[in-house]
Amino acid sequence: MKKLMLLGGLRYLLPVIEEAHKLGVYVITADYLPNNIAHKYSDEYCNVSIIEKDAVLKAAQELQIDGILSHAVDPGVVSAAYVAEKMGLPFQCSYEAARILQDKSLFRKFLTEHGFNCPKAKGYNNIEDALKDTAYFNWPVIVKPVDSAGSKGVTKVENKENLRNAIETALSSSLSKHFIIEDFLDKVGAQSSADIFTVDGKLVYPAYSDQLFDKNAANPYTPAIEIWPASMEQKFQDDLTAQLQRLFTLLGVKSGIYNVESRVCSDGKAYIMEVSPRGGGNRIAELQDMATGQDLIVNEIKKALGMPLDNITVPEYDGVWCNYILHSSKEGTFVSIDINPEFKRKYVRDVGLIVSPSDHIVPFTGANTSLGTLFLRFDTREEMTNALSHDRDWLKINVE
Template sequence: MAKQKKLMLLGGIRYLLPAIEAAHKHNIHVITVDYLPENIAHKYSDEYHNVSILDKDAVLHLAEELKIDGILSYAVDPGVVTAAYVAEKMNLPFTCSYEAACILQDKSKFRKFLSDNGFDVPHAKGYTKDEVDIALSDKDFFTWPVIVKPVDSAGSKGVSRVDNPQNILDAINIALLESHNGHFIIEDFLELNGYQSSADCFSLDGKLIYADYSDQLFDNNAANPYTPSIEIWPSSMFESIQEKLSSELQRLIELLGMGTGLYNVESRFSTNGKAYLMEVSPRAGGNRIAELQRIGTGIDLIEAEVCKAVRIKIPSITQPRYNGVYVNDIIHSDKAGLFCGITYNSDFKKKFVLNEAIYPKIGEKIEIFRGANNAVGSIFLKFSNRSEADKYLRNLSDNIIIKVK
């Protein structure tokens, strides 16, 4: 009888649950690791260890002790560099090298790499927490407005748009509050032509075999208007722009020597006529992106990523095709309070709802929407076409009602 494979997953948030389910489908022993024993994923894994995922040497020591066969930081941005480090030290499969992960996971380093290699990239500069005065004196370096954000956070946490240089210090302080390493970046704001995209992609032996794009919509009334509130597949982005982004993503994969695995890719087409790779992270995206893509296309990137990690044959992957319009409504509240449930108007649920994941229990406290971690839940919808989707999305709050007191 073959030895049972061991997969270490860094983190314990709910986004890990599909990866745990995929691993158990293949009889893989799942070990979850972080410093928060109450996190939900630990209830579904086979083994839990209380170690900070930011401490790469402590995680390596544990991984060697447990003799793991693979490691992922699935949909957990802070653990990606550690996962790459452990995989490299133990000769385990990973999407990229530790060096490449350090570039991809640091917005400042990533912008520099893109600029050095001839990619379209926003005018940007990175700073440490000890260089705030330098940042304040660099106001003429940028074309205003600008975006200020931590170099190492995801889910739009700590991100602010600043239109007036007089307000830059407040934005820097917000970014530093969400930064793990005390670094932040300031970059020119890119005016959108259409929508920003965030989707999961997959490469096999260095070849991009699954490239996908979405339309991200934002709630302008939210506490953080730069946190995505709705995601739509397939994207309305021009095919020529999608092809340009895919070509540039393939070039990035080759330049960084990346191999097989999953990427969360954020991109945008700007009014200046240029297409930008904003972020490329060797992990699954948050907000259950790969789950919705699986429902819409029948292609399971989650299972593929798990199989890759422990050297099991990867299921067949082709370019995505959608038979309708799929929407991820990221449920959130414009006020803090006690959660009293979700209700639907008329027969909306029966007609359009595919899947719902509501996180808090009735009576639990919820926060206003400052980042993806403040989401109340995620509801997948399916419409026949984009016109139908747009009709209902214009008044979505009339059809999906979140109750808070």
């Protein structure tokens, strides 16, 4: 029986565990939080910090694993790539490529050096150095941790006097205590966040979405709605696919899933914003599998274990799909969500609630403060737009 190690213990791993078990795979989940939910469903739990790559390697060698993934778990990606390389196991890319992709500062540097569209950006580990550098940027700017996901620690800064606070916010969400400042790119239309798949370095499954935000949320830069297929003009999608293929060729990648964020900006150019060798959070791969009839999660497991992959092709969508991120605008005690029964019957394909009645909840500042997800399917974009613009008519989140 093949052994698969999954780094992390979040709910996002449950479908991976389920599909792995269907393939007859023994699943080991690993992190330093034994009460995380995924450990209840795996075959074995390994207590190790997933950011300590040598500790993960030692555990993986002792357990004699056949494959490793950090699906939808950003902090474990570099360790997973390191372990795979040291043990000769399949992974999306080399350890060095994973380091570049996972560090926003290194990634911006790589993009700039190779002539990709890229905002002016600079990485720092010292607040004072950054405060002396304000003339380098075209304001406003975005301040981010170099190593966080889910919009944690991200702030748009309009005025230089607010820069210090934004940096402190970024540092509070950074494991490495490094941050990046970059020019704010004024986007046209919606940003895209989607999972893609390569086979032997070739991008065979390019995907794009519309990522929308709740301007009234505690953090207005946290994705609140994701829609497939994207409304982005096809010429920009084709341009981004070509840019991604060039990036993957330069990095010498192999086979596997990647989460990609991209956008078209007011300068008429398409930009790759982030590429991570893992499945995205917010159950993106699950929704895309449901919407396209392909199996990204199954094939990611097969890839990790060196098993033959299915025929993965350019996605075609069965209707218009929406990942609606459930969230609260206020702090309090969660009571329930109420969905209009007729709306639920017609449009809701999955309810993924991750909180329980009496749980304490906080305002929406990042993916880690969501209440869960709704997968919605519509026949037309117009039907979906109408439903989303009247969401208070069919959805009520009850908080005391």
